Amino acid sequence: MKKKNWLWLVLAxxxxxxxxRFITGKKGDETRGGRGPQAxxxxxxxVEIRDLDEVSNYSGNLRAYSSFVLAPKVSGQLTRxxxxxxxxxRKGQLIAELEDVLIRHEHEKALANLNQATSAFGEAxxxxxxxxxxxxxxxxxxxxxxxxxxxFISEQSKLQVAQAAERxxxxxxxxxxxxxxxxxxxxxxxxxxxFAVEGQLLSAGSPLVSILDISRLVADIEVIEADxxxxxxxxxxxxxxxAWPQEAFAGRVARIAPILQEQSxxxxxxxxxxxxxxxxxxxxxxxxxxxxxxxxxxxVVPEAALYKHKGVEGVFVVNRDSLIVNFLPVExxxxxxxxxxxxxxxxxxxxxxxxxxxxxxxxxxxxxxxVENKGTRxxxxx
Numbered sequence: 551m552k553k554k555n556w557l558w559l560v561l562a563x564x565x566x567x568x569x570x571r572f573i574t575g576k577k578g579d580e581t582r583g584g585r586g587p588q589a590x591x592x593x594x595x596x597v598e599i600r601d602l603d604e605v606s607n608y609s610g611n612l613r614a615y616s617s618f619v620l621a622p623k624v625s626g627q628l629t630r631x632x633x634x635x636x637x638x639x640r641k642g643q644l645i646a647e648l649e650d651v652l653i654r655h656e657h658e659k660a661l662a663n664l665n666q667a668t669s670a671f672g673e674a675x676x677x678x679x680x681x682x683x684x685x686x687x688x689x690x691x692x693x694x695x696x697x698x699x700x701x702f703i704s705e706q707s708k709l710q711v712a713q714a715a716e717r718x719x720x721x722x723x724x725x726x727x728x729x730x731x732x733x734x735x736x737x738x739x740x741x742x743x744x745f746a747v748e749g750q751l752l753s754a755g756s757p758l759v760s761i762l763d764i765s766r767l768v769a770d771i772e773v774i775e776a777d778x779x780x781x782x783x784x785x786x787x788x789x790x791x792x793a794w795p796q797e798a799f800a801g802r803v804a805r806i807a808p809i810l811q812e813q814s815x816x817x818x819x820x821x822x823x824x825x826x827x828x829x830x831x832x833x834x835x836x837x838x839x840x841x842x843x844x845x846x847x848x849x850v851v852p853e854a855a856l857y858k859h860k861g862v863e864g865v866f867v868v869n870r871d872s873l874i875v876n877f878l879p880v881e882x883x884x885x886x887x888x889x890x891x892x893x894x895x896x897x898x899x900x901x902x903x904x905x906x907x908x909x910x911x912x913x914x915x916x917x918x919x920x921v922e923n924k925g926t927r928x929x930x931x932x
Contacts, residue, residue, distance in 0.1 A: 589914040592875075592905035594868055595852045597897050602850055604842040604884035606780070610771035612791075614832045615822065616734060616763040617742065622648055624725040625753045628746055633759060637741045643730050646746075646758055650726040653719070660712070660719035667705070667712035674698075674705040730761060739763050742832070764832060767825045769801060771838050772816040780842040781806055787821045788839040791830060799823055799830065803840075843884060849897050850889045856882070857906040865892075866902040866909055875902060877911050 626648035633645055677698055685695045732739070745757040752758075769789055773781055785803040801823030810817045821838060823830075830836075855865045864879035883891030902909065909915070 589873070589916045590905055590908045591916045591918075592866075592902045592909070593918060594900040595855060595903045596900050597892075598850050598889075599847055600850055601844065601846050602848050602884060602889060602891055603844045603886050604780075605886045606777050606840050606842065608771040608773065608838045608840070610769050610836055610838060612767050612769055612830055612832050612834045612836055614742070614762040614764050615766035615768055616732070616739075617760060617832075618732065619745075619757045619760050620645060620728060620730060621755050621757050622646070622725060622728050622752055623754055624648065624653070624722050626650070626653070626726060626751075628748055628750045628752055628758075631744070631746065631748050631758070633741050633744075635741055635744055638738055639730050639741060639761065641731055641737050644727060645730050646728040648726040648728070648752070650723060653722045653726055657716070657719035657723045660716040664709075664712040664716040667709040671702075671705040671709040674702040678702045728758060732761070734763075736763055736765060762832065764825055764828055764830075767823055767830055767832065768804070769821040769823060769836055769838055771819050771821065772814065773819050775810060775815045775817075777842075778810065778817050781819055781840070786841060787823075789821070789823055789830075790837050790839075791834050793831075793834060794829055797829075799825075801838075845884065845891065848883070849892045851892060851897070851901050852903050853885060853888050853890045854903040855901040856880075856890065857902075859906070859910075865897070866906055867897070868900045868902060868915065870900070873915050873917070875909055875911075875913050875915055877909075 628646060629649050630647040631645070632643075632647075633639055639645070681690060681695050681698045684690045685692065730739075739761050740763075742760040742762040744759050746752060746759075769787075781803060783803055783806065787801045787803060789799040789801050790797070791799075801821045803819060804822040805820040807818040851865060856863060857866065859866075859877050862877075862879045863882075864877055866875040867878050868875055878895065878897070880895070880897070881893040883893045885891065902915070905915075
């Protein structure tokens with residue numbers, strides 16, 4: 551019986567609380583005087599008329615316009631390396647020397663064989679001339695002449711072999727002196743890396759130093775699929791680097807890869823830029839700014855003003871006198887630096903850039919610096 555009484559008491563208290571909440575809520579609504587939906591605090595930005603560039607920003611790396619690794623064509627011990635990292639070299643300059651004692655001996659041997667073969671050939675040639683005259687006078691038989699002529703042919707072949715051997719030995723000897731040479735413009739370049747030290751035993755093709763042309767550089771960037779169609783050969787680019795934060799370097803798109811990588815869906819774009827002062831160096835991290843198109847005196851709003859309301863993209867335009875907003879669907883154009891072009895309709899005044907998610911057509915707003923007080927706005931007549 552006592553349990554039943556307690557249960558009825560709890561139910562009575564709960565019911566009393568519900569009734570009290572309903573009454574106080576109704577009074578609160580009456581106190582607010584039926585003001586309707588509460589005004590929303592927002593931030594605004596002006597609609598502007600200005601020039602606008604469609605710009606994309608990328609990051610990438612610099613590399614030398616031209617580079618190659620200099621290596622000896624013969625094996626041998628490196629006796630002298632005349633250059634070091636950062637040295638400027640000229641076309642035709644002696645870079646390194648290899649031990650040449652054995653190769654020099656081989657050349658001397660080949661030269662001696664050549665002299666011997668030359669002498670034997672000369673003797674055989676004179677003998678042929680003499681026997682030809684004897685044959686014409688019928689002092690010797692045709693068989694005797696043919697034997698002498700065969701010896702002449704043999705000596706001629708030996709001479710050719712000796713000449714080839716001497717040329718090969720001379721080439722080997724010349725290759726013990728490693729000379730810097732290259733095709734293309736420019737009479738000087740710079741040593742980028744050194745791969746060998748004096749005294750090291752090198753085989754043919756072992757790298758000695760890398761030679762770079764840094765009077766021009768190439769910036770490699772990766773372009774996403776959406777931007778690929780906007781890139782064109784000759785397009786102007788601005789390059790900046792952390793090493794020279796206050797300077798922008800001009801370049802132009804030189805090459806565009808005809809394929810996109812399957813994994814990244816990006817394509818390589820190469821931008822060439824002159825580097826006469828050689829401030830920029832290969833391997834530097836750079837930022838590239840590409841201007842796709844420029845428009846003059848267009849209507850722009852901040853990108854933050856765009857809002858999809860009931861599935862339609864547009865902006866909330868503000869009436870400053872009534873502090874009421876109206877939603878206006880828009881057609882957009884190019885964008886850059888957080889600004890976007892409005893193609894249509896014609897737009898002026900101010901738009902909402904913060905708080906759109908709480909707005910609807912005809913919503914009242916509160917601006918920064920204005921507060922509501924007893925149904926009136928600060929600055930409006932009392």
